[in-house]
Amino acid sequence: MSVIIFADQFQGKVKKSALEAVQYGAQIAQQLGVPAVAVAVGEIDGAELSALGQYGATKVLHVADARLNEPEAGAVTKIVAEAVAKENGAVIVFAHNFAGRSIAPQLSARLKAGFVAGAIGLPDTSAGFVVKKNVFSGKAFANVSITTGKKIVSVMPNTFSLNPGGGSASVEAFAAGLGDADFKIKTVKVETVSGEVPLTEAEIVVSGGRGLKGPEHWGIVEDLAHALGAATACSRPVADSGWRPHHEHVGQTGFTVRPNLYIAIGISGAIQHLAGVNGSKTIVVINKDAEAPFFKAADYGIVGDAFEVVPKLTEAVKKYKGN
Amino acid sequence: MKILVCISKTPDTTAKIAFTDNNTKFSEAGVQFIINPYDEWYALVRALELKEAQGATVHLITVGGADTEAVIRKALALGGDEAFRVNSDSQDSFFIASQIAEIAKQEQYDIIFTGKETIDYNGSSVGGMVAELLGLPFVSIASKLDVNGGTATLKREIEGGEEVVEVSLPLVLSAQKGMAEARIPNMRGIMAARTKPLKVVEPAAAETLTSIVSFELPPAKAGVKMIPADQVEELARLLHEEAKVI
Ligand SMILES: Cc1cc2nc3c(=O)[nH]c(=O)nc-3n(C[C@H](O)[C@H](O)[C@H](O)COP(=O)(O)OP(=O)(O)OC[C@H]3O[C@@H](n4cnc5c(N)ncnc54)[C@H](O)[C@@H]3O)c2cc1C
Numbered sequence: 001m002s003v004i005i006f007a008d009q010f011q012g013k014v015k016k017s018a019l020e021a022v023q024y025g026a027q028i029a030q031q032l033g034v035p036a037v038a039v040a041v042g043e044i045d046g047a048e049l050s051a052l053g054q055y056g057a058t059k060v061l062h063v064a065d066a067r068l069n070e071p072e073a074g075a076v077t078k079i080v081a082e083a084v085a086k087e088n089g090a091v092i093v094f095a096h097n098f099a100g101r102s103i104a105p106q107l108s109a110r111l112k113a114g115f116v117a118g119a120i121g122l123p124d125t126s127a128g129f130v131v132k133k134n135v136f137s138g139k140a141f142a143n144v145s146i147t148t149g150k151k152i153v154s155v156m157p158n159t160f161s162l163n164p165g166g167g168s169a170s171v172e173a174f175a176a177g178l179g180d181a182d183f184k185i186k187t188v189k190v191e192t193v194s195g196e197v198p199l200t201e202a203e204i205v206v207s208g209g210r211g212l213k214g215p216e217h218w219g220i221v222e223d224l225a226h227a228l229g230a231a232t233a234c235s236r237p238v239a240d241s242g243w244r245p246h247h248e249h250v251g252q253t254g255f256t257v258r259p260n261l262y263i264a265i266g267i268s269g270a271i272q273h274l275a276g277v278n279g280s281k282t283i284v285v286i287n288k289d290a291e292a293p294f295f296k297a298a299d300y301g302i303v304g305d306a307f308e309v310v311p312k313l314t315e316a317v318k319k320y321k322g323n
Numbered sequence: 324m325k326i327l328v329c330i331s332k333t334p335d336t337t338a339k340i341a342f343t344d345n346n347t348k349f350s351e352a353g354v355q356f357i358i359n360p361y362d363e364w365y366a367l368v369r370a371l372e373l374k375e376a377q378g379a380t381v382h383l384i385t386v387g388g389a390d391t392e393a394v395i396r397k398a399l400a401l402g403g404d405e406a407f408r409v410n411s412d413s414q415d416s417f418f419i420a421s422q423i424a425e426i427a428k429q430e431q432y433d434i435i436f437t438g439k440e441t442i443d444y445n446g447s448s449v450g451g452m453v454a455e456l457l458g459l460p461f462v463s464i465a466s467k468l469d470v471n472g473g474t475a476t477l478k479r480e481i482e483g484g485e486e487v488v489e490v491s492l493p494l495v496l497s498a499q500k501g502m503a504e505a506r507i508p509n510m511r512g513i514m515a516a517r518t519k520p521l522k523v524v525e526p527a528a529a530e531t532l533t534s535i536v537s538f539e540l541p542p543a544k545a546g547v548k549m550i551p552a553d554q555v556e557e558l559a560r561l562l563h564e565e566a567k568v569i
Contacts, residue, residue: 010483017482070486073451074460098481101497102463105451109417114532117446130536137442139340143536184460185488188476192484201482204568228569239500246466246501247480252336252442253360254500261568272336275442278541282566284558285547295547300561304552316559320569 003029004089006080007038007052007060008071008099011192014040014048016201017095017157019055024155025093026056027122032090037061038169039083041068041076046171053167061087061174070187073102079176080107089150091123096154097200104154114146118156120279137252137275157200158258159279199248202231204261205280207250209235209273211266211287211306215243220310221265227314227321233257235267251276266306269294286310324379324470326370327432328403329423329450331359332387332394333443342538349443349538358394360505361438361498363401368503369468370436371402377470379433380404384426386419388412392521399516400508406519411526414444414535420452421529427457434475435495439464447497454495462488466501 005025007018014022022038029036035058040049042065049060061083068075080103084092092107094100096118108115120141121132128145131153135142146152199205206225208218218232225232232248239249250257252275262280266287267273274297277283285298288305295301302309334340335355343350358367370381383398383406385391395406409422427435435457437450447463454461467478475490480499508516550558562569 010481015482073463077455098464098479101447102451102461105416105420105448106455106461108448108532109420109452109455112417112530112532115416115448116533117440117448132539133445135444135538136334136340137445139541140342141539141541142444143539145534145536146532147534148532185462185490187486187488189487190484191486196483198482249500253364256445261562261566275336282562282568284562295549297544298547299544299566300558301547301549302552302555302558303549309552309555312555313558316556317562317569320559320563 001034001090002087003036003091005038005093007040017097021095021155023055037087049171050168053169054164057169060169060171071099075182076103077106082176092152094154100154113150113152114148115152116144119153120156120159197231199231204228204230205259206230206263207233208265209267224314324433327382327435328367328370329437330362330385331441332356332391333359346537359441364505365498365502366436386422399519400512406521408523415531416446416448417532418529420449423453424456425527433492437497439497439499450497460494462496464499465496466499
């Protein structure tokens with residue numbers, strides 16, 4: 001038996017959300033007393049892969065096929081299914097990121113293995129196999145029992161902090177016998193935003209709302225984000241008005257984020273906005289209206305004008321960030 | 324072109340989230356239900372735009388009890404041509420996907436849309452499962468879709484970037500913000516929806532792979548610590564020393 005973890009990469013580096021999945025899978029493997037086997041696809045350095053041992057992987061199966069630098073979901077489903085067969089996988093773990101969201105459900109239907117999407121706790125195995133996940137977009141949690149022999153879990157990004165140890169994983173070349181028919185989805189263009197922190201993986205998020213009055217005022221948000229090494233986000237009306245790109249929209253109908261620190265600037269804190277951010281460990285609210293509902297969901301608050309407070313905060317945090 | 328849009332009924336975004344029966348059931352008391360926003364604003368509207376631009380038949384499907392009919396009628400009012408309701412209250416994604424795949428096998432669609440996820444169970448599973456059951460490619464979380472002859476071009480905003488992919492029809496996709504703009508049904512649509520076909524079918528035999536044991540509400544926040552606007556440095560200090568997040 002084993003635990004199989006899909007460790008997806010972006011441009012040769014294993015994603016942070018995937019490292020969290022490896023660590024999560026390795027913890028289950030330890031509970032069960034079985035090996036934790038990671039599966040990686042595409043061109044990646046051997047050293048990058050053996051370093052997965054630091055997160056508890058015992059072995060890495062590597063399909064070094066350049067066609068998989070963008071993980072074609074159908075092809076990867078086949079690879080992971082073959083890894084499960086080869087290693088007698090009992091639990092299969094993904095990151096609940098873009099790749100995981102496409103591959104895990106396909107694998108679930110293929111193996112008839114129950115799937116819980118977006119786990120926020122380790123499985124409780126005291127009676128069956130019960131996994132806690134967000135429901136109602138973070139307004140509640142559900143404990144979901146997987147009732148099949150094989151089990152699939154995807155791990156909510158930024159939920160489990162990484163604790164790398166000293167291990168090193170053995171790396172084994174793995175051939176899954178992929179033919180052209182396995183690549184139904186052709187990637188024709190990839191544009192990367194280099195240097196930017198992906199929003200869903202960011203440990204700090206600085207978010208702006210309609211209180212900032214217009215896109216021309218986003219400089220103060222970006223300066224603070226830059227000083228903190230943070231990603232930027234926004235409320236829905238801000239994205240709808242085209243002030244910021246759609247992929248920055250957080251909330252019930254946008255992205256769910258769970259950073260260590262979420263700083264909300266000029267956002268009122270509507271229930272739909274809170275739903276996407278209330279898993280954040282620490283929430284700071286800056287709003288000129290003392291009655292703004294967001295303060296009820298905050299850990300720290302400042303009642304004040306964003307245009308005065310935010311530049312001062314940027315200066316103040318630089319002291320702690322050493323830049 | 325023949326299109327299927329999967330429609331899920333979800334509580335309104337402002338609904339009070341509470342549970343009954345010893346925290347095993349969502350309390351529907353006083354709750355308004357809506358079409359899952361991702362299904363409505365992005366999947367359904369994009370399907371209708373394709374119909375208007377290129378000509379297509381748009382079918383809708385929901386797996387749910389009789390109480391989902393108001394929601395499916397609204398989707399018909401927006402412009403769907405006909406609808407299926409598979410009569411089951413199951414919450415298991417695989418069971419639901421099996422029902423959709425069953426209808427899709429008979430109807431042979433070129434494009435099957437789901438939303439990115441539902442805003443109640445946040446499973447983001449049904450689309451991928453339907454694709455697998457039908458042996459079709461699945462493009463998840465697409466923010467743009469264009470169809471040119473037998474080829475679909477889709478944009479996905481992935482972590483750290485954006486990708487454009489091409490797939491031959493038929494395909495299954497899950498729709499995300501960016502794909503279309505929400506619409507409001509007009510009076511004519513609402514009238515027409517009353518007489519559009521809504522076929523109720525009994526579920527096919529299928530397995531369930533998961534079950535919800537219980538629900539919990541998040542612990543209440545300890546309370547907010549207010550910092551005067553003229554002491555911003557104090558906030559930075561607290562974030563560093565107390566919260567330890569910077
Ligand atoms: C079905 C549905 C789904 C939705 N989904 C989402 C979602 O996913 N995400 C989301 O964000 N919203 C969502 N909404 C919208 C939500 O209800 C709110 O309308 C929205 O979040 C408000 O955005 P805001 O806080 O930026 O703007 P506003 O509500 O206009 O708030 C602006 C705030 O800025 C403050 N302000 C003004 N000037 C300043 C200043 N100089 N300095 C400091 N503060 C200032 C004001 O006091 C106010 O609190 C949804 C709504 C519906 C109906």
